[in-house]
Amino acid sequence: MASPRKLPSSAARGRASPLNPLISSQETNRPWGEHQLALRRAHTKFVRNHGPINKTEITTITDEDTGQSREVVRRPNIAPFADDPDVWLVASIEEYDQETGKARHGAIFTQRVIHPPKAPVIVTGADALSVCLHDIGRVDIDYIAESLGIMPGEAEAALGGAVFLNPEGRAWETADAYLSGPVRTKLAVAEAAAVLEPRFAANVEALKAALPVDLKPSEITARLGAPWIPPMVIALFCKEILGVETSVRHIAGLGSWMLDKRAFEQEASSATEWGTARRHAGHLVDDALNASIPQIWDVWYEDGQERRKLNPEETEAAKEKLFKIKTAFQNWVWTEAERAETLSGIYNATMNNMVPRHFDGSHLTLPGASTVINFYPHQKRVIWRIITAGGTYMAHAVGSGKTFSMAAAVMEQKRLGLVNKTMMVVPGHCLAQASREFLLLYPTARILVADDVNFARPKRQRFLARAAMGDWDCIIITHAAFRFIPIPTAFERAMIQEQLDAFEAMLDDVDSDDRISRKRIERMKEGFEAKLENLGERTDDFLTISEIGIDQIIVDEAQEFRKLAFATNQTTLKGVDPNGSQRAWDLFVKTRFIETINSGRALVMASGTPITNTMGELFTLQRFFAQEILERMGLQHFDGWASNFGDARTELELQPSGTYKPVTRFSEFVNVPELIDIFRSFADVVLPADLRQYVKLPNVATGKRQVITAQPTKMFKSYQKHLAARIKAIQDRKGKPEKGDDILLSVIGDGRHAAIDLRFVAPSLPNDPDSKLNLLIENAFRIYAENSGNVYEIAPGVPYETTGAGQMIFSDLGTLAVEARRGFSAYRWIKEQLIARGVPASEIAFMQDYKKPSEKQRLFNAFNAGQVRFLIGSSQTMGTGVNAQKRLKALHHLDVPWLPSDIEQREGRIIRQGNQNEEIEVYCYATLTSMDAPMWGQNQRKQRFIEAALSGDRSIRRLEDAGSQSNQFAMAKAIASGDQRLMRKAGLEAEIARLIRLQDAHIDNQMAVRRTIQGAKASIEHNRQRVADITADLAQRMETRADLFAFTLADRSFTERKAAGAAILTAIMEAGWDDTSKIAGEFAGFKFAMKLHRDRKLLIEGSEFVIQRCNKRDLLEIPENPTPLGIIARLEAYFGRFDAELEEAEMRVTEGTRRVADYEPRLGQPFDLQGELDAKMAEMREVDIALAETKEDQASEEDEFADIFGPIGRAGDCDELDETCGDNAEGESSE
Template sequence: LLSKKKLPSRTPGPSGPGVREGSFFFDNSRGLMQIIDGEPVTVPVRKGRGAEGVPEKHVRIIRKLIPVRDAVRELLKAQELDRPWKPAQVKLRIAWSSFVRAFGPINTTVVSTSEDAETGEVRETHRRPNLQPFLDDPDCWLVASIEDYDIETNTARPGPIFTERVIAPPAAPIITSASDALAVVLNERGHIDIDHIAELLHENVDDVIGELGDAIYRDPETGSWQTADAYLSGQVRDKLKVAEAAAALDFAYERNVTALQGVQPTDLRPSDITARLGAPWIPAADVVSFVHETMGAEIRIHHMPELASWTVEARQLGWMAAGTSEWGTDRRHAGDLIADALNSRVPQIFDTVKEGHAEKRVLNVVDTEAAKEKLQKIKTAFQTWIWSDPDRTDRLARVYNDRFNNIAPRRFNGDHLQLPGASGAFSLYRHQKRGIWRIVSAGSTYLAHAVGAGKTMTIAAGVMEQRRLGLIAKAMLVVPGHCLAQAAREFLALYPTARILVADETNFSKDKRHRFLSRAATAAWDAIIITHSAFRFIGVPSAFEQQMIRDELELYETLLTKVESDDRVSRKRLERLKEGLRERLEALSTRKDDLLTIGEIGVDQIIVDEAQEFRKLSFATNMSTLKGVDPNGSQRAWDLYAKSRFVETKNPGRALVLASGTPITNTLGEMFSVQRYLGYEALLQRGLHEFDAWASTFGDVTTELELQPNGKYKPVTRFATFVNVPELIAMFRSFADVVMPEDLRQYVKVPTLSTGARQIITAKPSAAFKRYQMVLDARIKAIEERDRPAEPGDDILLSVITDGRHAAIDLRLVDPDNDNEPDNKLNDLIGNAFRIWVETAQSSYVRADGKPFELAGAAQMIFSDLGTISVEKSRGFSAYRWIRDELVRRGVPASEIAFMQDFKKAQAKQRLFGDVRAGKVRFLVGSSDTMGTGVNAQLRLKALHHLDVPWLPSQIEQREGRILRQGNQHDVIDIFAYATEGSMDAQMWQNNERKARFIAAALSGDTSIRRLEDMGEGQANQFAMAKAIASGDPRLMQKAGLEADIARLERLRAAHIDDEHAVRRQIRDAEREIEYSTRRIEEIGQDIERLVPTAKEAFAIDVAGKAFIERKDAGRALMREILTLVQLQQEGESVIASIGGFDLEFSGERFGKDGYRYNTVLMRSGADYEIELPVTVTPLGAIARLEHTLVGFEDEQERCRQRLADAERRLGSYRSRQGGDFAFAGELTEKRRQLAGIEADLASSIDGQDHRAAA
């Protein structure tokens, strides 16, 4: 588009504050110009229908925007330099008004949609006709940020810059105390500078330290000063050890020790800790002992923590009855099952059968189930055995507490932040300043902030503060495509003088790549803002990826040298891994870096908004056959991971900031992925960097009865129980800053639910519906019995599930010839929605300006992803159309009902939302996709209806976020969910319940929940309630009650086990005390017999072989001997004197570079008594100390007798309590028996004819 012809030297160059590289300007004689490579270049204008040059309309737009840009820059410069700025504000208003009159708002946005013919995916394209011509100007987005644009109405209002001072010189701080000075220095420098604080206070450093007191601590490892919240948090057990070692050498660190002792996590009791076979913190030797004591067999186990790999050699168990009968089966002996448990494998036993001339492997279900049962028996026995020995219990509980229960949470506080350069028109919330300070002080962070928390401004301020403090040089902000313009505008609205570069995928076309690279790499940008899709065009240097692989190869080579010669399994696995890496390395060696690389651009921090889109990192696992474990990752997630690893090498600890309102949306693997992104070092330290090791510590495999699409039950093994949850949460929250939706209620007004929860309305299943369930049952059996892969046109399970879900709404969705059933859930919804329409007909509402709307009446939303208008062709019936027709039949005007899918274009959507706000439309009917996001129609919403159940909790949250939203003029609203008893609805709620439990627990930070079955209040409870009510099966209700009773009794049993542990420990301690006291009584008696009195004139001592009877002379000789040995830095033990029948031994040792220490002990029977004889003690003082140790032997012996008697009393007392039965054991057994009976009854309906509704 640009002519490279240089202007003659006489042509006047650009001038004024707004002209930079890439800037447009207008020359009276040459027309539109642009600065390219530092030189003014003419911009050719397209003539007529020609293809070359810029269209004339674009030139007119640019010409109108240049004065706006110049006025903005002039205004900001005047405010920055504290010069008169009102005239520039007038100029800006005139220039902006002129542009808006000619072309409309600067940010005018046209949204178009297109549908992918193959996938059916609908994509939105945002076109900005007034900004597009100006995009090459470096100040394009600064100009865009000056107006408040409403995309719904396509109108804009002048922003704060038109009326307020947005840039002000920083106010001089008021410092009246050391804490004031500390806040000022933290704001200025981002860390404590004790000398600067003293300088501000005009005091000496020691006085300042004393005045700040417990607000700061010196870290003995680094010598630097830290704020109390930073020092007294994190891995505080390790910090305490360091502080104690430092305090031994320097008393000044005693205050560190005292403070750290106060924040140590309370040790978990053994009953709190779930110890599973395969957990990396349980040594292989303990598993060997378990097998020896439980099965009477000798086995060998090799554990390779680097790969989370265990190998078991247990040939003996292959022929012992204990291995093939009691603890295993004849096809999977106990040794193999132990290896399965350690490696998180599910045993599967196959038969080889002949089919024609070929052979194939077929799963033997009976033998597999038998092996699974024995595996569960081994796991249960191990969990009982592991805590049965007091010494082992103490040791392992200590290991677990030190490795996992070792984090004290840091409470960040950003109240001191002044944010130099930020616009005074904005006042940030406390949680935003907290997030900013966390990014500044801690580096890599996950901003898990709910929608409406103001993430973009938190990110912008975090970037600018890090830039100001020199912590980063160039940030890259990666945002969804539809948020690009909004992110750029909000960034510049908060920081008007920031230098940002904005780009989407169009900037990475071949003809534009070089230009973008040169602009990105050669200028000192504060931030480069690009879209998720454009981010993939930026590469990772292939040399770096090759080095990553070489490092991994080197690790495997090192591991091979450690593998024992007889551990063939580990050796083979390592060789296979090495071979795979070599193949990847070879492929990379031929790859050319034809993309821009993150290194070339100079980015040293990546910030990703809506980071849940990158949540699926692939991982290796033995558990991929289990439900709930998805090891398959996405390319975009791996791409981000590789780039963040590269940036980490350039800027350690600050490579990545993630932001999302829904950090965990679906599976357990997502939490592991998030920790790999931001907490990899913590995983590595704890031996959890491999998924199976992580899952063995925090997860458990459970077999549950799950409802099938035919309404019956089937046992399914899944990874759905999470254990040791608080330790997992602590690791997550060590880098995550969490703001929940309820946290925002203190800032914004959001309506509440009338009943405090979602209301479940259930419909009774009709006889026809039950008959249709039998049809589904027959289809499932036919699919299961099919002995070949599915072919096009065959029935598949997904079709059965889909039909089952449709049938639960209305049987006409599976057969249009069915009759209308007045009491099905579709008609229940219509009746309820009509009732609300009538009851709220007179409700009135007001506009933003306070004036009332002309029309009265509340609005409602009806959600369903099934039965839409589009399925009418294939199914012959539409729930949407029936809703509309029935509401109209009952008296609702057709004009008041709208289907969201009829409004595809943005302008049409905005008109629709305007009609809802105005009361013209009172029913919006749509799906999660069409109505779940981007709907600003909450003003009149009184009720929301779920006709179906979405797959994910996040979809339910999105739906309900339309009504539970700021701007809704109702104080109280209703949310209804509709279910058909005995249908697929129950399983859908069950799935959502399972997922919601984990997400709610992880984000809430509730450390009282140790297992995820203990459901807390709120969203997860509502899912459970929906499942129970929708079931309609009294057996399931009984099952839920029994499970609750058993959970309560299990907690009582855990307390009983803890008591038993305590009793055993007391018995052990008493026995040790008896043994010790008995021995000491005898030894002290020996000392009494050999004691030679030294009192008064009987004094005598030998020092270095010479006898003395004068105390003063003896003391001089003794201290001279000690001083000589100290000066010689004598090492080892040597006898230097003898007194009263006992030798005095000197022991010295060197340490560190020049350190030396010694001690002196009196050699007594069975125990040596240390006597402090520092070189500074006087001769008589030294002798007095020696003689003092020779008196009181009889008193010492008497004290031992008393301790012996006390220990014997304690032993008798505790032995009487040992082995006491659990008082509620009978009740627990009976409850379990009843539960097993109900579960068997439910399970039997798989093959039986019992078609009662179940959940």
């Protein structure tokens, strides 16, 4: 065969081969049969001489010096033309099976794949609108009128309520666009416009009908620190409940609150009832507002240096008072009807303002796309969404056809002139597949692919130059390669400085005593300072993303970019991780830069699992896509966002000492519908359950996951006692654990491994044929044998040579990596036992052995071909990016994943379009009395709520965080005892403690209500008397205006103001120290005297008029250095205030009456949660009785295996750095 490098270029180049004339002929509706025949001949000849176009050769090369082997993948027929972008078009015309080395003709050899656009039939206004949207991507009344052959005014009438003229900007919009988004804001604009132009009355009526239902106060969670709550409400809370008058300010731009804490220092209750001696209520309210967690440090000096130590008792006391203040606020904030109405109105106007848009892409014809490929409604919907709305998060379940959707969105935007050059960023192992699928859908598309050859370091600069100079529809690049494309240094420097400023502002807010938070913020700040320093050291003289001309980025498998750093005061709060990844930061900066070029269209993301773990990830997505919305709502800073949408619950958790300690952690989302409204403003959601209406998916046997249980053996129960003894040793240990000491994570890790097979903790033990590990092997082999004759097809009518079904086995525990430490591996045991039953070793593969994208793809091809029948891997290695579903019959979960998203990703491998099995089986395995079953139940419950919230179920207002984990110590005890009732007991104890604290808060609230009523009644009585007195004063008051002025001093009368004032001053100066008889008189109908306070120089200093009113004496201070006219003016102003005093007194009577009416119905109200508290206490009694009986039974059992499992107190097999005990089973990172 001729050397590939000597191949004639026409043999493989699409533009010069028969492929180009064929595509051109079909596109222009010219005869194309001859060209198709010519293509078949050329391809047959080429394959005969050189093999398939996509022929792949894989060789292993061993380094003679190091002995290390590496795999080399060559495509000899493509490599000579790697620099020619048309090579991927040529590669897309055949379907190549890497394992068999054979290729089949693609559709273009036998079918027409491209049709010219058909002339639309326009009869109605709806027809014309559909054509208009297709042709130009927006509403154009003139275009529609021309299509219908009528005048523009008539076109408006023909369209009716399908379009609206937006008074803001005067642009026409479709009804679905106009009647969505911030509709309350739009309504206000429309109402103002309708006053001047009646035509907008229709807008007003339509918007009113589209408004979200107003939320009642009982449906809104109002927390201290939520940015929508006015500062005056916080000040009123401090006054009414804490008894302190103070001032409060909210600086929205910084996301911080300013509270005058000095007033609290004078109030005794601030350091007792509402605070502690070392952190008074003012500091704690400030903590609540700014989402800080109080920490009290003991400070002393030793050897001339400051020493600091956290005081846990004082810290916990402060946290308890903080919880009390937060609870008091939530109890108080909705108690008054007027305040509740005002606040709910504010919340509805600002937070309950979004209406998700419902997109419909049914009118799209996708010119240029292969007509062989059919699009489902959800795909056209998201394509139209990207065309009209721009930035979109494609939250489509695995198997929904995201690649075709992204490719079509690129080409439609390019056709409409909305983008110029898009960069699609995909995982490395998906690069070739994404490139082929793009050209399979759009054979005429001009794409440039950054593969291993043309983006290798020596060629990188040339590739970027070609990217800049060419008119490409799309540049496809890997996640890893994307980071090598820089942005203008000045822009990134400004972005980094913005982050540094945010950290500086955060450091200003953090208490100077809070060293832990300060250190963490400073560490994050140092990371960005290092980024700034590295900018000056850039050596790669690469073209920037601006110079290349990229004006949109599309990212597939976007969950890899979910960790974006943010500034927060809550660095010590469990469940909040403010640290970010360089990968996410790089994308964020590039996205923000492209926003300056192509606003609103900078970024499209796609992922099957948008919410994976923590609260911060959802905030990250909203920063990427909804920064403007966040700023409009005042939620652009994480702490304000979390105050509105998160609940950091403090619960009593069982500690190693056996006591309970308050632990604060982020536990759940609140105000969930409003949170999801923001998410759905940019996210297009397709859940796994939704897929069945769009695509053909296999049915799950029995309709659900099947649970296979293993009975606990005596040996397993003995090991649980051993774990219990380890826990007791941890309880009895004094002080913090030292290196080598046993810890709870070890107990949990060992317990979870033991539930799979006891040999993980005692390798010398004999095999237990009834362990859940062996039950999995038996079940997997049964399925293997029963389905050995199953036939699967490469393509319709073309069967694979090999028969038999495939299976996947998932476990994040017991991997090959733990074998050296534990002396046993579930992976290896499964393989050995399957081989012993007759399964060839070549048909079993460990996913961890396949690192490179090319290696993984080769494995998937082998699995689909039936050459590999068992894939064994973890959530990290096999949960994403695996397209090996053709013959996948069964999926097995050996362990229980921590997160619902891990389960979804795992099962997304088998419940997937393209699986040729009509029915598939999903199994999970549990050892009874272990924590397996409860953990499965917990995951299922979390997933159910997540899916309901994402689907737009507005009845779910609170949602447990997917990443929240159970109390470690309670879990350890449950694992050790084999009794999940201990977990229930711990949960009940925490719930009862929480409810009792809420009951205490209710009692405090009732006392506050009683005080409020008493105070209001006292105010009513007092002010009613004032009304009577002031009314009498007004009846007695004489007019003093103009010539009615009359003033009497002693026995002298005055009718002129200046003379009267001068007489008063003279009388004061002449009076002796005690003689005031000469300065008594009458004015405005009231008698007065003087009370003198003079210094030695006889200068007036704070002297006062003593005025005899109807029922009291009043004092009116004389100002310093008064003038004759000034002293009279002061007297006239005093008497002139009587009317205002009467109005104020009457207002206070009214206010007091209203407060009594508001508060009296609340007095004596029962504790709302009393029934729940009683029920939980009754359940606790039942659990205690049952546990006591079990304990007696266990005490009578003799432990015959007590010496097998080693000494108590040793370091566990799983230390704190071993992530098999935590969220990430193998310590692998997706970042």
